[in-house]
Amino acid sequence: MRVLLIPMLALPLLATAPAAAQEKSGVERAATAPLRDTRIKDDKIPEILQLxxxxxxxxxxxTNCASISAEVRKLDTALGTDVDVPAKKKGEGSAIAAAAAGEAVKSIIPGLGLVRVVTGADKQQRRVEAAVYAGAVRRGYLKGIGLSRHCPLPAAPTRQAQLDTPEIVAPEAD
Structure with missing residues (x-):
């Protein structure tokens, strides 16, 4: 009975996620969190990130610029665009909704931390995070190799990214 209760509690939140979205929105991730927390639905680690x-x-x-480009494209597919690609501005509304949905899920299920430990969801989350980190490191490494070999995009960082000056940016006021 309890196993059925957790997914049922998530159903109202699942209905708030946009069905037509190509990528999972923050709201959808928050809404499906109980399914991941109970390991009913695990995040699958793409093969490129496992490698x-x-x-x-x-x-x-x-062996050459083409093989670097191919590998970087696979990593881009798994990770999303790299930091050297100008970002599309997203509305703050989706970020606020995702945060609210995540907090709602946490408040619905008491003892969620214990549930995550017992089901092994916390361990799976650490595996996913480690694979994403390694994928980002690999992409940066390959772009550095591509830059040293004078490869074109995407096997090397954009020209603008190479010219950027490191700086500490002050947080925006709310």
């Missing part, structure tokens, strides 16, 4: 996690600095199979 990156096992050997982020490997050059096996990386």
């Amino acid at each position: 990156a996690a096992s050997a982020p600095y490997s050059l096996k199979g990386i």
